[in-house]
Amino acid sequence: xxxxxxxxxxxxxxxxxxxxxxxxxxxxxxxxxxxxxxxxxxxxxxxxxxxxxxxxxxxxxxxxxxxxxxxxxxxxxxxxxxxxxxxxxxxxxxxxxxxxxxxxxxxxxxxxxxxxxxxxxxxxxxxxxxxxxxxxxxxxxxxxxxxxxxxxxxxxxxxxxxxxxxxxxxxxxxxxxxxxxxxxxxxxxxxxxxxxxxxxxxxxxxxxxxxxxxxxxxxxxxxxx
Amino acid sequence: xxxxxxxxxxxxxxxxxxxxxxxxxxxxxxxxxxxxxxxxxxxxxxxxxxxxxxxxxxxxxxxxxxxxxxxxxxxxxxxxxxxxxxxxxxxxxxxxxxxxxxxxxxxxxxxxxxxxxxxxxxxxxxxxxxxxxxxxxxxxxxxxxxxxxxxxxxxxxxxxxxxxxxxxxxxxxxxxxxxxxxxxxxxxxxxxxxxxxxxxxxxxxxxxxxxxxxxxxxxxxxxxxxxxxxxxxxxxxxxxxxxxxxxxxxxxxxxxxxxxxxxxxxxxxxxxxxxxxxxxxxxxxxxxxxxxxxxxx
Numbered sequence: 001x002x003x004x005x006x007x008x009x010x011x012x013x014x015x016x017x018x019x020x021x022x023x024x025x026x027x028x029x030x031x032x033x034x035x036x037x038x039x040x041x042x043x044x045x046x047x048x049x050x051x052x053x054x055x056x057x058x059x060x061x062x063x064x065x066x067x068x069x070x071x072x073x074x075x076x077x078x079x080x081x082x083x084x085x086x087x088x089x090x091x092x093x094x095x096x097x098x099x100x101x102x103x104x105x106x107x108x109x110x111x112x113x114x115x116x117x118x119x120x121x122x123x124x125x126x127x128x129x130x131x132x133x134x135x136x137x138x139x140x141x142x143x144x145x146x147x148x149x150x151x152x153x154x155x156x157x158x159x160x161x162x163x164x165x166x167x168x169x170x171x172x173x174x175x176x177x178x179x180x181x182x183x184x185x186x187x188x189x190x191x192x193x194x195x196x197x198x199x200x201x202x203x204x205x206x207x208x209x210x211x212x213x214x215x216x217x218x219x220x221x222x223x224x225x
Numbered sequence: 226x227x228x229x230x231x232x233x234x235x236x237x238x239x240x241x242x243x244x245x246x247x248x249x250x251x252x253x254x255x256x257x258x259x260x261x262x263x264x265x266x267x268x269x270x271x272x273x274x275x276x277x278x279x280x281x282x283x284x285x286x287x288x289x290x291x292x293x294x295x296x297x298x299x300x301x302x303x304x305x306x307x308x309x310x311x312x313x314x315x316x317x318x319x320x321x322x323x324x325x326x327x328x329x330x331x332x333x334x335x336x337x338x339x340x341x342x343x344x345x346x347x348x349x350x351x352x353x354x355x356x357x358x359x360x361x362x363x364x365x366x367x368x369x370x371x372x373x374x375x376x377x378x379x380x381x382x383x384x385x386x387x388x389x390x391x392x393x394x395x396x397x398x399x400x401x402x403x404x405x406x407x408x409x410x411x412x413x414x415x416x417x418x419x420x421x422x423x424x425x426x427x428x429x430x431x432x433x434x435x436x437x438x439x440x441x442x443x444x445x446x447x448x449x450x451x452x453x454x455x456x457x458x459x460x461x462x463x464x465x466x467x468x469x470x471x472x473x474x475x476x477x478x479x480x481x482x483x484x485x486x487x488x489x490x491x492x493x494x495x496x497x498x499x500x501x502x503x504x505x506x507x508x509x510x511x512x513x514x515x516x517x518x519x520x521x522x
Binding site for chain 2: 071154
């Protein structure tokens with residue numbers, strides 16, 4: 001599903017964010033990206049979403065080389081990739097349902113599809129009774145569930161999560177991880193950058209560790225270490 | 226990817242409302258600049274039409290002294306009975322006073338202090354040969370004759386009208402171009418402001434896979450809407466200028482030389498279409514620069 005071949009990303013000032021990374025992630029896998037702050041986790045995620053392009057190497061997503069993808073094709077790539085932010089990035093003036101519907105509306109989905117899919121996904125994330133609330137009326141955990149619903153409402157093949165539990169307490173984080181696990185069991189590939197040792201050690205999924213941009217460990221059923 | 230018209234209109238409306246004051250200022254600037262731009266064309270059309278009339282029958286006016294003797298008057302009249310003159314009409318002091326009253330109908334204080342006796346009678350002359358040089362030469366023959374106060378040939382007056390019209394339209398054009406540049410910059414600023422105030426939404430749109438055009442269209446429509454509303458205001462102003470000012474000048478019987486100073490329907494509508502085109506270009510430049518500079522993927 002995702003394949004990186006000798007990928008290097010260098011920022012201005014010769015800052016190497018990812019160095020010669022080669023990784024192969026299969027369909028339906030759940031992968032933790034771990035490492036210290038500045039190790040390149042976020043850049044790794046942004047490369048997969050084509051927010052960044054590599055200086056060297058090739059990135060394949062669903063069999064397509066996205067490193068050389070034309071700019072006009074990028075939006076169509078992103079429709080197959082859900083993205084979860086650490087700070088949720090919900091639109092404060094829109095209701096929960098409108099926030100989720102927004103993701104479908106802006107890719108041109110018809111209204112009847114939106115009316116059907118939004119309640120279904122909110123049911124999945126356990127927020128069916130909060131559809132008309134605005135984000136400020138929700139707890140942090142609930143806001144992150146809305147963010148997950150928005151990322152998953154278009155049933156993407158891949159879900160990228162950049163520190164999705166970074167702003168949540170441990171108990172709420174467990175709930176979020178259960179939800180991501182449930183989504184992963186539908187066949188969706190999940191790549192999650194995290195600092196949360198407890199979550200990684202509990203879930204025992206594949207762990208890729210980055211250190212100064214280099215992949216220093218790639219372990220099946222790994223721990224944070 | 227097709228963009229829903231409801232979505233586009235809703236987002237455009239929200240953008241306009243969010244920056245209401247700036248939008249309003251932009252609309253006014255566009256309206257005034259387009260009105261001046263349209264006015265430039267209308268004045269030119271009107272002058273062309275007025276002078277075209279004179280080209281077919283250039284005439285001159287011999288103004289007599291109010292106290293000219295009957296003999297002096299007879300001499301002039303005899304001279305006008307010439308093959309070089311196609312026709313002439315004598316306008317006596319009472320008729321001149323009537324014209325004067327009509328001309329200054331809105332300002333009674335002007336004609337209340339004037340009596341027919343102090344106004345000069347005149348001969349309105351149509352030469353056989355309408356060539357401007359011939360008319361000028363004929364007019365000069367009467368200039369120094371006893372009892373003659375002044376001779377005014379139409380071509381001289383036309384030149385004056387053209388010069389004044391040129392000056393007015395030049396001012397219209399210069400001011401309108403400056404204002405159109407200001408309007409373009411205002412549209413740009415307005416769209417940039419809307420883009421910045423919707424930064425979070427745009428980020429989400431990009432992440433979930435909205436195309437560049439889908440993101441851009443509401444912002445471009447915002448610029449277009451401002452330009453179209455401004456153009457509508459300018460069109461109403463031009464309609465007023467044409468129907469009340471230009472048509473009023475052209476219809477005034479007292480303003481003999483201004484007769485024919487009018488704009489045809491086709492000239493008015495072609496000016497309106499041109500104005501609309503300028504509005505589209507101004508909004509296109511302003512909003513395109515804004516979205517390409519501030520909405521890159």
